[in-house]
Amino acid sequence: MTITEASRKYDISADTLRYYERIGLIPDVPRNKSGIRDYDETSCQWIELMKCMRKAGVQIEALIEYVALFQQGDATNEARKQILIEQREQLIRRMADMQASLERLNQKIDRYEQWAIPGNKKSSCPVQH
Amino acid sequence: MTITEASRKYDISADTLRYYERIGLIPDVPRNKSGIRDYDETSCQWIELMKCMRKAGVQIEALIEYVALFQQGDATNEARKQILIEQREQLIRRMADMQASLERLNQKIDRYEQWAIPGNKKSSCPVQH
DNA sequence: TATTGACTTGGACCCGGCTCCACATGATAT
DNA sequence: ATATCATGTGGAGCCGGGTCCAAGTCAATA
Numbered sequence: 001m002t003i004t005e006a007s008r009k010y011d012i013s014a015d016t017l018r019y020y021e022r023i024g025l026i027p028d029v030p031r032n033k034s035g036i037r038d039y040d041e042t043s044c045q046w047i048e049l050m051k052c053m054r055k056a057g058v059q060i061e062a063l064i065e066y067v068a069l070f071q072q073g074d075a076t077n078e079a080r081k082q083i084l085i086e087q088r089e090q091l092i093r094r095m096a097d098m099q100a101s102l103e104r105l106n107q108k109i110d111r112y113e114q115w116a117i118p119g120n121k122k123s124s125c126p127v128q129h
Numbered sequence: 130m131t132i133t134e135a136s137r138k139y140d141i142s143a144d145t146l147r148y149y150e151r152i153g154l155i156p157d158v159p160r161n162k163s164g165i166r167d168y169d170e171t172s173c174q175w176i177e178l179m180k181c182m183r184k185a186g187v188q189i190e191a192l193i194e195y196v197a198l199f200q201q202g203d204a205t206n207e208a209r210k211q212i213l214i215e216q217r218e219q220l221i222r223r224m225a226d227m228q229a230s231l232e233r234l235n236q237k238i239d240r241y242e243q244w245a246i247p248g249n250k251k252s253s254c255p256v257q258h
Numbered sequence: 259t260a261t262t263g264a265c266t267t268g269g270a271c272c273c274g275g276c277t278c279c280a281c282a283t284g285a286t287a288t
Numbered sequence: 289a290t291a292t293c294a295t296g297t298g299g300a301g302c303c304g305g306g307t308c309c310a311a312g313t314c315a316a317t318a
Binding site: 002003004014018022034035036037 | 266
């Protein structure tokens with residue numbers, strides 16, 4: 001699969017795919033005799049994994065370290081697991097922050113809706129902020 | 130309340146508080162005769178709100194627009210509500226992405242844990258990626 | 259054989275969101 | 289009166305994460 005095809009398949013620009021490889025977010029992609037990238041199944045799986053993680057805001061640095069350890073073999077399994085656990089914790093914390101924000105948004109939206117009910121204007125519904 | 134006190138109270142640097150005011154993320158803070166900021170209850174509520182929203186990653190641009198509309202009075206209530214609704218939708222989408230990522234992290238961590246059980250090494254638990 | 263077009267690289271640039279800095283000003287302590 | 293200290297301002301710098309570009313190489317087609 002060429003970079004253009006992989007780009008379309010995962011909806012990630014070719015520039016970004018090269019960038020990811022350059023910084024080690026995905027391992028080196030196999031090349032043909034002319035030096036053209038030929039994305040195989042393994043490369044695709046890495047792309048797909050990283051797309052998922054990045055979409056969720058997992059730090060690139062942690063992912064790069066994970067990939068580097070992965071390439072060093074089984075001896076690094078425990079370290080890799082620790083990275084995943086740390087990132088999971090951060091993810092959970094961030095989701096909690098978002099949940100809190102979501103609840104406030106809901107409250108505020110409710111207040112604006114109350115305000116919009118005729119006869120309810122100034123009386124029961126002081127819209128603040 | 131001085132900027133230093135507000136900074137400590139909300140754990141946001143004085144530079145960031147000034148920056149927020151400069152870009153309109155919070156309305157202008159009252160000043161004393163010497164031009165020194167004197168954060169009052171209202172200012173504090175804005176800070177607290179924005180801290181919550183920014184922690185959850187709500188876009189600054191949307192929040193700035195919200196503040197600008199707020200300062201124009203009741204006529205903008207509907208527009209403000211629409212901003213909140215849009216941001217709520219984005220938040221929900223991002224939380225779903227994070228949930229997907231969280232589930233993958235959980236799976237991967239499980240696999241590393243299976244691998245760590247003696248006798249389970251190569252047989253049943255191919256740790257990939 | 260010459261042109262087209264996809265691909266390569268390294269490096270420059272951009273954007274959001276702060277963060278830092280230099281310099282000015284005014285209140286307070288010695 | 290002078291030194292200290294918090295605060296003010298405008299603008300530069302930084303960082304993460306891409307995004308864009310120029311110049312070169314190769315394969316396929318006219």
